[in-house]
Amino acid sequence: xxxxxxxxxxxxxxxxxxxxxxxxxxxxxxxxxxxxxxxxxxxxxxxxxxxxxxxxxxxxxxxxxxxxxxxxxxxxxxxxxxxxxxxxxxxxxxxxxxxxxxxxxxxxxxxxxxxxxxxxxxxxxxxxxxxxxxxxxxxxxxxxxxxxxxxxxxxxxxxxxxxxxxxxxxxxxxxxxxxxxxxxxxxxxxxxxxxxxxxxxxxxxxxxxxxxxxxxxxxxxxxxxxxxxxxxxxxxxxxxxxxxxxxxxxxxxxxxxxxxxxxxxxxxxxxxxxxxxxxxxxxxxxxxxxxxxxxxxxxxxxxxxxxxxxxxxxxxxxxxxxxxxxxxxxxxxxxxxxxxxxxxxxxxxxxxxxxxxxxxxxxxxxxxxxxxxxxxxxxxxxxxxxxxxxxxxxxxxxxxxxxxxxxxxxxxxxxxxxxxxxxxxxxxxxxxxxxxxxxxxxxxxxxxxxxxxxx
Amino acid sequence: xxxxxxxxxxxxxxxxxxxxxxxxxxxxxxxxxxxxxxxxxxxxxxxxxxxxxxxxxxxxxxxxxxxxxxxxxxxxxxxxxxxxxxxxxxxxxxxxxxxxxxxxxxxxxxxxxxxxxxxxxxxxxxxxxxxxxxxxxxxxxxxxxxxxxxxxxxxxxxxxxxxxxxxxxxxxxxxxxxxxxxxxxxxxxxxxxxxxxxxxxxxxxxxxxxxxxxxxxxxxxxxxxxxxxxxxxxxxxxxxxxxxxxxxxxxxxxxxxxxxxxxxxxxxxxxxxxxxxxxxxxxxxxxxxxxxxxxxxxxxxxxxxxxxxxxxxxxxxxxxxxxxxxxxxxxxxxxxxxxxxxxxxxxxxxxxxxxxxxxxxxxxxxxxxxxxxxxxxxxxxxxxxxxxxxxxxxxxxxxxxxxxxxxxxxxxxxxxxxxxxxxxxxxxxxxxxxxxxxxxxxxxxxxxxxxxxxx
Numbered sequence: 055x056x057x058x059x060x061x062x063x064x065x066x067x068x069x070x071x072x073x074x075x076x077x078x079x080x081x082x083x084x085x086x087x088x089x090x091x092x093x094x095x096x097x098x099x100x101x102x103x104x105x106x107x108x109x110x111x112x113x114x115x116x117x118x119x120x121x122x123x124x125x126x127x128x129x130x131x132x133x134x135x136x137x138x139x140x141x142x143x144x145x146x147x148x149x150x151x152x153x154x155x156x157x158x159x160x161x162x163x164x165x166x167x168x169x170x171x172x173x174x175x176x177x178x179x180x181x182x183x184x185x186x187x188x189x190x191x192x193x194x195x196x197x198x199x200x201x202x203x204x205x206x207x208x209x210x211x212x213x214x215x216x217x218x219x220x221x222x223x224x225x226x227x228x229x230x231x232x233x234x235x236x237x238x239x240x241x242x243x244x245x246x247x248x249x250x251x252x253x254x255x256x257x258x259x260x261x262x263x264x265x266x267x268x269x270x271x272x273x274x275x276x277x278x279x280x281x282x283x284x285x286x287x288x289x290x291x292x293x294x295x296x297x298x299x300x301x302x303x304x305x306x307x308x309x310x311x312x313x314x315x316x317x318x319x320x321x322x323x324x325x326x327x328x329x330x331x332x333x334x335x336x337x338x339x340x341x342x343x344x345x346x347x348x349x350x351x352x353x354x355x356x357x358x359x360x361x362x363x364x365x366x367x368x369x370x371x372x373x374x375x376x377x378x379x380x381x382x383x384x385x386x387x388x389x390x391x392x393x394x395x396x397x398x399x400x401x402x403x404x405x406x407x408x409x410x411x412x413x414x415x416x417x418x419x420x421x422x423x424x425x426x427x428x429x430x431x432x433x434x435x436x437x438x439x440x441x442x443x444x445x446x447x448x449x450x451x452x453x454x455x456x457x458x459x460x461x462x463x464x465x466x467x468x469x470x471x472x473x474x475x476x477x478x479x480x481x482x483x484x485x486x487x488x489x490x491x492x493x494x495x496x497x498x499x500x501x502x503x504x505x506x507x508x509x
Numbered sequence: 510x511x512x513x514x515x516x517x518x519x520x521x522x523x524x525x526x527x528x529x530x531x532x533x534x535x536x537x538x539x540x541x542x543x544x545x546x547x548x549x550x551x552x553x554x555x556x557x558x559x560x561x562x563x564x565x566x567x568x569x570x571x572x573x574x575x576x577x578x579x580x581x582x583x584x585x586x587x588x589x590x591x592x593x594x595x596x597x598x599x600x601x602x603x604x605x606x607x608x609x610x611x612x613x614x615x616x617x618x619x620x621x622x623x624x625x626x627x628x629x630x631x632x633x634x635x636x637x638x639x640x641x642x643x644x645x646x647x648x649x650x651x652x653x654x655x656x657x658x659x660x661x662x663x664x665x666x667x668x669x670x671x672x673x674x675x676x677x678x679x680x681x682x683x684x685x686x687x688x689x690x691x692x693x694x695x696x697x698x699x700x701x702x703x704x705x706x707x708x709x710x711x712x713x714x715x716x717x718x719x720x721x722x723x724x725x726x727x728x729x730x731x732x733x734x735x736x737x738x739x740x741x742x743x744x745x746x747x748x749x750x751x752x753x754x755x756x757x758x759x760x761x762x763x764x765x766x767x768x769x770x771x772x773x774x775x776x777x778x779x780x781x782x783x784x785x786x787x788x789x790x791x792x793x794x795x796x797x798x799x800x801x802x803x804x805x806x807x808x809x810x811x812x813x814x815x816x817x818x819x820x821x822x823x824x825x826x827x828x829x830x831x832x833x834x835x836x837x838x839x840x841x842x843x844x845x846x847x848x849x850x851x852x853x854x855x856x857x858x859x860x861x862x863x864x865x866x867x868x869x870x871x872x873x874x875x876x877x878x879x880x881x882x883x884x885x886x887x888x889x890x891x892x893x894x895x896x897x898x899x900x901x902x903x904x905x906x907x908x909x910x911x912x913x914x915x916x917x918x919x920x921x922x923x924x925x926x927x928x929x930x931x932x933x934x935x936x937x938x939x940x941x942x943x944x945x946x947x948x949x950x951x952x953x954x955x956x957x958x959x960x961x962x963x964x
Contacts, residue, residue, distance in 0.1 A: 083823075084821070084822060084823035084824070084825065085821065085822065085823070086822065146825060147819070147821065147825055149819070149821070150722075153721060211823050211824070212824075238727065252726060254726070254826070256824050256826075258824075263789055264787045264788045264789050265787070265788025265789075266608060266788065266936070266939045266940055266941075267605075267938065267939050267940070268787065268938070268939060269909065269937050269938040269939065270809070270811040270813060270837055270839070270938075271707060271709070271839060271907075271908045271909030271910055272693065272804065272907070272908050272909050272933075272937065272938075273787065273804055273908070274804060274809045274811045274839060274908060275794050275795065275803035275804040275805075275807055275809040275839070275908065276783075276787075276792055276793075276794045276800035276801075276803045276804040277787055277789050277792055277793055277794070278789065278793040279811050279812055281743075281812035281813075281814070281815045281834070282743060282746070282747070282810075282811075282812050284740070284815070285739070285740040285741075285743035285744045285812070285815075286740075286743075286744040286747075287740075288736075288737060288740035288741075288744075289740045289741040289743075289744030289745075290744075291737070292737070292741075328731075332719045332720070332723065332728065332731075332732055333719045333720025333721065334718055334719050334720075334732050334733065334864060334865070335864065335865065335866050336863060336864050337731055337732055337864065338731075338732055338733040338862075338863050338864030339730050339731045339732065340730065345731035346731075348730035348731045349727065349728055349729060349730040349731040350730075352730055354725070354729045354730040355737075356725040356729045356734050356737075356826075356828055357734055357736035357737050357740070357817065357818065357829070357832075358725060358736075358818050358819055358824060358825055358826060358827050358828075358829065359736070359817060359818035359819040359820050359825070359829065360736045360739070360740075360815045360816065360817040360818065360832060361815065361816070361820045362812065362814060362815035363812065363813050363814035363815065363835070364602070364604070364813055364814040364835060365814050365816045365835075366539070366540065366602065366604070367539060367540065367541065368538075368539035368540070368666050369539070369666070369667075369711050369713075369813060369835055369837065369872055369873070370539065370601060370602055370813055370814070370835075370938070371709070371711075371811075371813060371837050371938065372813050372938055372939075373811055373813075374812070374813065374814065377812075377815060379736070380818070380819060380820075380824060380825075382725055382824065382826050384725070384726060384729060384730070407793075408791060408793050409789060409790065409791050409792065409793030410789070410790065411790050417824055418824070452726075452727070453726045453727050453728070453729060453730065454724065454726030454727050455726055478727075481721070482724050482727065483722065483723070483724040483725075483727075483825070483826060483827055484721045484722050484723060484724065484827070485721055485722070486721075
């Protein structure tokens with residue numbers, strides 16, 4: 055083990071260079087113009103896995119290809135445990151460009167942070183695991199278990215191809231547990247095991263009014279304004295206490311236990327610091343819950359984008375032909391996306407103001423997730439975290455969604471260990487995304503120790 | 510007079526070519542990239558006025574130049590009446606381009622319509638008046654009064670420079686009345702005198718939330734979503750009967766008289782045809798008023814545009830940093846823009862949801878306008894309309910705003926005769942704007958007859 059850890063320590067500078075190379079690919083899965091960049095990123099990753107000593111291949115899908123890389127299998131008689139490491143090489147859109155201090159795809163180091171789109175979510179995190187395995191393979195240290203890396207290119211657009219891929223390769227991929235580093239840790243020296251994730255359901259609502267933009271002076275007053283109708287419709291969602299008014303919405307929500315609320319209350323939290331960090335005049339959320347509970351253990355209804363009418367300079371006096379809202383609902387155990395999609399759609403259709411035609415498109419959905427932090431594998435992971443970061447790890451629920459985690463359970467029968475390496479100020483999905491280089495190194499150590507603990 | 514009318518009849522084909530040339534200029538005053546095109550349009554117009562026989566010049570302003578063109582003055586002893594003809598050569602933005610059947614700046618004739626941005630609003634209408642005067646000048650027929658054309662280039666962005674220009678040239682421009690053809694007529698063979706216009710007040714509201722777009726999974730639930738806050742704020746504006754809830758909003762509204770409601774009820778109107786023409790599933794407006802009343806004699810609050818968060822393809826799971834609405838309020842006599850701006854701003858600031866910072870920018874404003882249709886000049890105009898279109902004209906109130914009409918009264922002491930030539934289906938401010946060529950010709954005849962009736 056010592057030679058593995060020494061190898062990691064000696065090679066940090068090269069690893070950072072490799073991460074920069076990885077971040078340079080504009081692998082934005084939501085934007086068709088970057089399909090070529092996304093594929094180039096996958097091809098680089100396969101070659102990199104081969105250089106490390108893994109047996110790697112690119113698996114085509116209907117969308118972006120999936121990288122599969124395996125440790126060389128020993129022909130032992132005794133059955134070894136098999137773990138899958140999941141990550142993604144695609145990234146969120148970088149817009150708005152003008153808010154980046156340095157360009158999103160020109161990775162730049164300032165202090166101990168590497169800035170660039172995807173540095174934290176998720177390239178830095180999956181590369182840390184690859185570097186841990188590289189250390190075993192390049193020092194000739196025997197890995198105590200078999201590993202398969204599955205690194206996909208559609209996580210940011212709902213992992214459309216992965217479920218089918220898992221089904222198709224279920225025999226090859228069947229494993230004892232899945233390891234995912236795509237969640238967060240509360241602070242640089244405070245490692246965490248995440249035992250619950252929120253699910254998601256995405257919508258796009260369009261209200262159609264007149265067949266074209268109309269002069270608001272000549273016609274305004276005699277027809278419904280689609281932008282106003284959309285505002286009125288969206289305003290019906292919450293009551294004044296931040297609670298969602300859609301009938302049946304909270305029906306399947308598992309209430310937080312006292313133990314859980316105690317665990318969450320142990321996290322470092324300073325209201326004023328958090329408010330300043332977000333940059334808001336005051337915090338706001340569902341009454342009766344702490345901000346950490348609101349953002350991890352309670353369902354939400356968020357507008358991600360609004361579009362209607364004229365958006366350019368100056369003014370254009372029109373009644374717009376249509377108005378659109380992009381929406382994602384975050385779900386908690388045991389809410390089901392299909393049920394929530396049905397309830398939301400029914401609510402929208404019922405409450406749509408007169409004079410417009412409503413169109414509701416349901417996008418990707420994912421179930422919320424929860425596992426027991428008391429299992430043997432979870433306890434092993436907690437030991438690896440503790441030894442790698444030299445600090446007692448905390449138990450977390452996280453507000454983000456990793457839709458595929460439920461598929462691992464359903465298709466492969468495997469629980470997932472969520473060992474996140476993203477810091478709260480990593481700006482995932484925001485301008486100036488970064489990854490902490492100390493955490494990068496700690497993550498590599500954790501990866502290296504993990505296989506021994508799990509085996 | 511006969512030679513004037515004959516001249517008009519003989520030259521229609523050339524006049525249409527000239528209108529096409531005029532429409533080809535991309536004189537979009539709201540878009541800085543078209544400043545050069547706008548100036549080129551003004552220069553062409555000055556030269557065209559000179560070709561007709563007018564004394565024309567380009568008057569620079571802080572914005573787009575103003576074209577001034579005068580009939581050659583006779584040195585008569587007796588004081589002749591002096592009238593000003595006002596129009597504008599700037600046009601609305603053409604977006605969205607994809608909804609135009611033929612490109613907005615490639616004028617195209619289909620049937621008796623000339624399609625192109627600005628064909629109706631207002632190039633075709635002011636060119637009709639120029640052609641009427643050309644007929645007098647080119648046939649050597651004596652004009653019974655002095656005329657001054659003032660054709661500006663900032664009407665679509667609030668006529669910012671014109672008020673100062675009128676002040677500066679008030680002696681030169683002092684006149685007995687102003688003639689403006691920038692309103693509508695109900696049908697091709699139904700001429701109209703418009704005796705009232707709505708005013709306008711423009712706003713841009715921005716709600717500022719977090720200092721950057723945030724991951725809606727990681728942070729969503731613990732802060733106000735600016736797009737949701739904006740929806741909630743905008744939803745407070747109207748009650749369920751389409752009435753505006755801003756305190757004091759209706760205080761200065763002069764109620765419609767029985768005579769006025771009778772006049773408006775005489776207009777050709779078919780609810781189902783109008784609904785289909787707008788392309789809406791049903792009409793909607795303030796309860797207790799007919800659609801013609803709602804869109805001409807009642808104040809409105811219209812959202813012209815909404816912008817927030819991610820608007821591209823696919824989804825981006827963020828809490829957006831800000832949300833913005835472009836708004837115009839239409840005013841009726843005797844509402845005052847300054848008072849309304851104050852009330853609206855106070856209402857927004859008072860009702861802004863928690864957790865966001867509100868910014869309200871007031872844009873251009875214009876008072877509503879009303880004159881008596883019983884005056885001698887109005888009666889003269891009604892005779893010219895009747896003779897030119899061979900049909901009894903109707904009395905109209907119009908929903909649009911011509912902000913400068915109030916300045917004519919204040920600065921020049923002159924009432925304005927609104928002799929509009931735009932048909933309801935001319936698509937002013939919309940894709941596929943057009944101008945009817947029979948109305949173009951009728952407008953020229955009306956212009957020619959008008960000066961005799963007014964003198």
